[in-house]
Amino acid sequence: MIDDLRLQADYCQKTSPLYAALYTYLAALYQDRADGRADPDLQGFFETVDQCWGGRRFTAWFERPLLLAGALHEQALWGHAPALSPFYASCGGFFSPSQSNAYGQAVRQVLRERHRAMVPFLSQETIQTNETSRGLAWLLPLLTHWQKARPAVTLIELGCSAGLGLVADGYGYRVHGPSEQIWAQEGDPKFEVALCGPGADHALALLADMPALSAAIRARIGCDLNPLDCRQENQKRILEALIWPDNAPRLARLRAAIKTQDQYDLCFERGDMVACVKHLSARSFADTPMVVLFNTVASCYLDDDHYAALRHAIGAVFNGPWADKDCLWVEFEMPRTDEDLPDYAQGQEQLIKLHRLDGQGGLQTDYFGAAMAHPTEIEIFQGA
Numbered sequence: 158m159i160d161d162l163r164l165q166a167d168y169c170q171k172t173s174p175l176y177a178a179l180y181t182y183l184a185a186l187y188q189d190r191a192d193g194r195a196d197p198d199l200q201g202f203f204e205t206v207d208q209c210w211g212g213r214r215f216t217a218w219f220e221r222p223l224l225l226a227g228a229l230h231e232q233a234l235w236g237h238a239p240a241l242s243p244f245y246a247s248c249g250g251f252f253s254p255s256q257s258n259a260y261g262q263a264v265r266q267v268l269r270e271r272h273r274a275m276v277p278f279l280s281q282e283t284i285q286t287n288e289t290s291r292g293l294a295w296l297l298p299l300l301t302h303w304q305k306a307r308p309a310v311t312l313i314e315l316g317c318s319a320g321l322g323l324v325a326d327g328y329g330y331r332v333h334g335p336s337e338q339i340w341a342q343e344g345d346p347k348f349e350v351a352l353c354g355p356g357a358d359h360a361l362a363l364l365a366d367m368p369a370l371s372a373a374i375r376a377r378i379g380c381d382l383n384p385l386d387c388r389q390e391n392q393k394r395i396l397e398a399l400i401w402p403d404n405a406p407r408l409a410r411l412r413a414a415i416k417t418q419d420q421y422d423l424c425f426e427r428g429d430m431v432a433c434v435k436h437l438s439a440r441s442f443a444d445t446p447m448v449v450l451f452n453t454v455a456s457c458y459l460d461d462d463h464y465a466a467l468r469h470a471i472g473a474v475f476n477g478p479w480a481d482k483d484c485l486w487v488e489f490e491m492p493r494t495d496e497d498l499p500d501y502a503q504g505q506e507q508l509i510k511l512h513r514l515d516g517q518g519g520l521q522t523d524y525f526g527a528a529m530a531h532p533t534e535i536e537i538f539q540g541a
């Protein structure tokens with residue numbers, strides 16, 4: 158735990174002075190405890206955490222630090238930790254590293270007074286986020302494909318978390334093309350994105366079809382191991398609490414996306430994405446001429462065998478129950494270690510990939526573009 162907290166403190170040095178201070182402070186508390194000098198006022202807190210995590214298994218080093226930080230943030234967001242609010246931008250406060258000692262004392266006070274209230278978060282929750290800025294990464298390739306015949310569409314998101322990506326066509330955008338052209342759409346949250354690369358002009362022109370595409374989407378289905386339902390106050394709070402408190406704009410985007418999502422009919426499937434694909438096809442869920450599967454930062458969680466099973470399942474559905482439909486699978490994911498990339502797609506953080514039937518019973522993959530995981534600029538490759 159102490160090593161995990163220190164690693165997380167290092168990780169936050171550049172991006173979040175607030176969380177760098179938090180993890181440094183927590184690491185010192187746990188070190189004192191390991192040295193037999195535990196703060197007696199925090200005895201109850203340590204026992205609560207031990208009880209909550211006794212039967213839990215954590216695989217990644219960042220899970221326990223992020224859970225502790227999220228549990229504290231949740232208390233602040235609920236208004237139960239007024240001592241933290243002056244330091245949390247999400248609660249109207251502000252933090253500078255010179256306040257680290259005062260912040261540490263506020264953390265200590267909340268751990269002492271609120272540790273029992275943190276039990277549900279610490280014992281049940283997992284680190285699960287839903288980034289709202291990834292919409293164009295799947296909408297642009299879909300628009301490119303869709304505008305030829307303009308069919309009605311069934312959308313299925315794999316690894317959807319709270320399903321906020323499923324309504325990204327309803328968000329606001331201001332998209333800048335390479336020759337200073339701009340395409341804009343009203344909506345909340347609003348994203349400022351630049352398109353670059355050889356296919357950027359073409360992609361920008363296609364955005365004019367966004368409202369027509371939105372109208373053509375007949376069903377929006379999200380699949381996740383643990384779908385979060387934002388209409389449930391506690392599940393919404395999990396998403397909010399896991400946003401770092403000094404990133405108030407991201408929290409505002411999340412809240413706006415939740416309001417926008419409320420205007421749509423969504424349906425969720427709980428389970429592994431491979432099982433979901435099979436299950437949805439078996440139930441003839443998609444009764445539109447076009448079916449689009451997409452995933453953003455989700456298939457990266459699958460090991461190679463699992464990913465191969467996903468690719469196989471999707472190929473089998475595209476070739477089988479949905480063979481009479483126009484089927485597309487779009488991914489916005491980091492390159493896989495064994496992936497044989499064309500030169501122009503090398504060295505990118507995240508790739509936009511398009512998989513379609515290859516006419517021989519398998520799937521053919523085209524590389525459409527690339528961006529960072531939180532895209533503010535999207536490169537569109539040649540011929541996309």
Ligand SMILES: C[S@@+](CC[C@H](N)C(=O)[O-])C[C@H]1O[C@@H](n2cnc3c(N)ncnc32)[C@H](O)[C@@H]1O
Nearest residue numbers: 287288316318381382383429430453454455458
């Ligand atoms: C990093 S989050 C990304 C969520 C969302 N796609 C986004 O871009 O914000 C990854 C999501 O994938 C889900 N996930 C991971 N493995 C999965 C699997 N085998 N089947 C279904 N969902 C999975 C997780 O539960 C989590 O909600």
